[in-house]
Amino acid sequence: MADDLDWNAIIASGNDAERPGKQPVDGRSDDRDDAPAAAGAPQPMSRREARARSAAQADAADTTAQVPQARSETPQGPNDAPPAVDDAPQARADAPQAHGEDALHPEVHALLSDGVAADGVAADGGAVVGGGGGAAGGGRGGRRGGGGRSSRPPREPRRRSRAGLIAGIVIVALVLAAGVGAYAFAAPKVRQIVGAISGSQESDDYTGSGTSKVTITIKQGDIGEDVAKTLQRSGVVKTSTAFYKLLLSSADVQFQPGSYALKKHMSSKAALAALQDKANRVTASIIIPEGTALKDIEAGMVSKAGLSEEQVSSAAKEVGAYGLPSGVTSLEGWLFPATYPINPGWTAKQYFQSMVDTMKQHLATAGVAEADQERVIVFASLVQREAGLAADYPKVARVFQNRLDQGMKLQSDATVAYGTGNTHRVTTTDAERNDASNPYNTYVHEGLPPGPISNPGDVAIQAVTHPADGNWLYFVTVNLETGETVFSDTYAQHQDAVKQFQAWLRANPSYQ
Template sequence: MADDLDWDAIIAPGDDAGRRRRSADSAADPDRPMSRREARAAEAAAAASAPAGPEAEDARPVTTDVGSAGTRHPVAPADAPVARSHDELHPEVQALLTGEVPAPDARAVGDAHGGTGTGPDGPRDGAGGTGDGGRGGRGGGGGASRQPRGPRPPRRRGPLIAGIVIVALVLAVGVGAYAFAAPKIQQVVGAIGGSREPDDYTGDGTSKVTVTIKQGDIGEDVAKTLQRSGVVKSSKVFYKLLLTSPDVSFQPGSYELKKEMSSKAALAALRDSDNRVEASIVIPEGTALQDIEAGMVSKAGLTEAEVTAAAKDVQAYGLPAGTTTLEGWLFPATYPINPGWTAKQYFQSMVDTMKEHLAAAGVAEGDQERVIVFASLVQKEAGLAADYPKVARVFQNRLDIDMPLQSDATVAYGTGNTHKVTTTDAERADAGNEYNTYVHKGLPPAPISNPGDVAIKAVTNMADGKWLYFVTVDLDTGETVFSDTYAQHQVAVKQFQAWLRAHPEYQ
């Protein structure tokens, strides 16, 4: 680069006026050595006055020197060859002019096409010109003469792509924020405009349901009871409606409403005395504890938490020592709804009723636990009432010879299924199920249902017989065949299988 740039002109101190004065002084002193710029100017002037043509070009004296490496270099700066195209420039000069790499001194490089340049004294304006060798000149002096800038390199797309991605992300965040905030905004607008809340049902409801308002219930309690029973969609919406109706008061008792009612429709139905009914909790024979608890929640207006807590407090009901569950001790009957009762009061009424029926069947207090366990098994396995004493006898005969009871009903209960008595091979082989009477001999550890009078009497008054097996051969009529031997039982099983083939709707 030292051979191609007029560094004396680039680094010369002072402003343009000072440099012009120095140029004038040099003209007055012909013996002073010329700068590279002056030498080139003189050479250009000589070329302009010389005849045109190849001869003139060849006649130009060029003095060179041969270096140690065999390369030829100009002897004097004024005699350095002038680049006539962009490709003839030194690579570093090309880089400096095109801007592809940072220039060593950016202040010394201006715009090859004119405009505003930056010199030692700050910004300056200059118009680019074209010399004889295609080199650009700058007005105002003090700048480096150079070739006009070549084609600009292609723009990098990285920043553009990054900008597009950022805009997309901003839009995505905006859409997500709108999706999150829109429901809240709609609720606020709906509340201001008096329109229906979006989390409320519409219409007068579907299927019938009975709900109970307890003694001492306040508006918030009533709202929660309606939501638990499936009457309203949101207790909060119903409660807000109550707050706008200060003249509303509720009478304890049971009301026949409908599921999925709007809050306004539910409130109107509760205020209608024609919807008040004498409700009750109905417990069929063989009902399991978990189903009784669900009925108390839906019918008596109790919460699941208080019903569950009351059921776990087994020793609060005067049961025999060692009793671990209320299962079996809740006598199947119809219990009127008492709005002032707690969950414990309902359970106590059911336990007391069971004790009364055990006493009426002649069961001694010390035998109550065993009779209830046995009766709960018969209740789930027997079909026709006339067969209950026979089923009880089959199980007793097996107990007498230390034969497994092999009751599917007990296995199913141990798996948590209280609504069917069918099981799989894997379930019947599971020794981890303490209710599995295929694996564990004797009665199950606790009752598997709440038996009624028929099952209790069947256990206290069993039929006479040597039966060890039984199978229902007609599911329509409940007909059951009892057998003394396994061979007889296999014949009865084939009879049942034939009936199933004739009635595919049961399969």
């Protein structure tokens, strides 16, 4: 331990004979007499001289041999005076030498006297200059300053240093962990800043006056944020944020409920100007053609009536709220194809209710009893998708009715396609026609499909309630341009009609 080391034993030269009365044992001295040295004997060195001496010895020694360092627990006494330079032991010429306090560099003096911490590390984190023996504030005092221990408790520098290292590691780990969590939040903003500086930031707004036409509707009670979302949803502006920011910076902007003819891909500035122009105000409507499927009607309500997909979808799922027969699970087939004026104050449910009520009125006009409404709609939706020319609707209805009467499968491609989710075609593949998991596959399952496959109009409803007279069991369109259709009583006749259709396709490859 440092308290058991004799300072002079550590810093003395290698000749022990020059130290009268001192017999070192394992680096310790049993003679702790504080009396002055005998006349003519070498004078004890001050700690500063000892440090210089020790540094010279360390430089001369092999790198594997190290001079033990002692720590002092007693500060240097105020009466410690350095001996004469001539009395100090001589060190190597290239070794640093201290010639007294006044000869020290001010910064070195400060480090040695006030700014030195344990283990040769300055209090401000720098290394101790000179590096000799015990630093001020540690180790046993020199002979001239009086011995004894300091009243301060001994320090534990290594333990504190190790604790500081652990604390530093913990702090770094916390910073890294926090950095990972914060990256997702900060990265977009950093990219915006970098993009703004480099000029590569993607704009959140279109430029120009737009491209294709589109009609949007501002509903009663819509605020600026609602209008911005409607414009983005309809493809007019690139982002609702850009348009809304423009609104906040524009004074005295008011929107009138109604429909407006705009264009897709307009800049926010151009879109705002168009909405303020009364010339763009139109009497818009939701137009539902015969045979339109529910999902297409929903899309039309979103684009025309200024409603959100969530509002429309939620209203469509409330099937029991529209007064339909029990057991009906979808609005499909119950929305009469017609033109419905846009009412800015209406909700999606009000639009659907109007369409359902219109269908019921037309069923009543066609003489369909309430108990038969569901079957008529399912049947009529099939005819609506399969028939081409209006004159052929009653014949197509007769073909399907004859098949039902004879226990034959309907074998309608339109029902199979609907079951696969495709509402825009009536052609199918062999695999689709053989798929028994499709409940709408009338090539596999007997009878009518489990529900409507489109929303039929008056012509289809009339055809089902008043089918044509005939024994037809088959039909095929043999000319896709004119819609000409051949009806057959037998399968052989039908095969001849199919060959006629195939010949037309070879002559018109663009239809294949």
